[in-house]
Amino acid sequence: ELKVEQNPLFLSMQEGKNYTIYCNYSTTSDRLYWYRQDPGKSLESLFVLLSNGAVKQEGRLMASLDTKARLSTLHITAAVHDLSATYFCAVDRVSNFGNEKLTFGTGTRLTIIP
């Protein structure tokens, strides 16, 4: 069974600081997704990482993928309050039925402190 783990689960950081969220998964997959969720809201797609070594950046967020290590990172640079949210990674895997479905990590609740 595919397992996706994130750490840390909770993260409080000061504005202007840098930090990294880690996402480990247990079986081979070449596609990894990062989503953002604000309280009481749905999920917003942030990044899609398709291959080993893939790196994508949007504003203060940068995501990378190492398929050999089964590890993705989401790096936050010079955090601002607007980045406060819960961040999920998800792995796309073809199931035994030949269907693609996402398995989500536990989420990292990020709080940016002024």
Added chain:
Amino acid sequence: DTGVSQNPRHKITKRGQNVTFRCDPISEHNRLYWYRQTLGQGPEFLTYFQNEAQLEKSRLLSDRFSAERPKGSFSTLEIQRTEQGDSAMYLCASSRQGKAVNEQFFGPGTRLTVL
């Protein structure tokens, strides 16, 4: 493109009642997914449609749950004889087959509270 829509946004019901939720996917998307999310957890896969065919159901989906997607357009998720453990956010997502990336776009969700 109006995105994925779900109705109702909130539903409060008494234990034992039946509830039905609706999801309207992005118009050109032929794949539709239902997920359940409980507080403090990531979404968990429930079921998947490709066009009108329901191709996979999670073991989380007990026989009290049924989903349909007539004509491959909107989908409904019905829960019969609701239990307090059914309280959760029910999320619908859609994607388009044939693209290299199965990027799923999520709706706003339906929050179910069973009293």
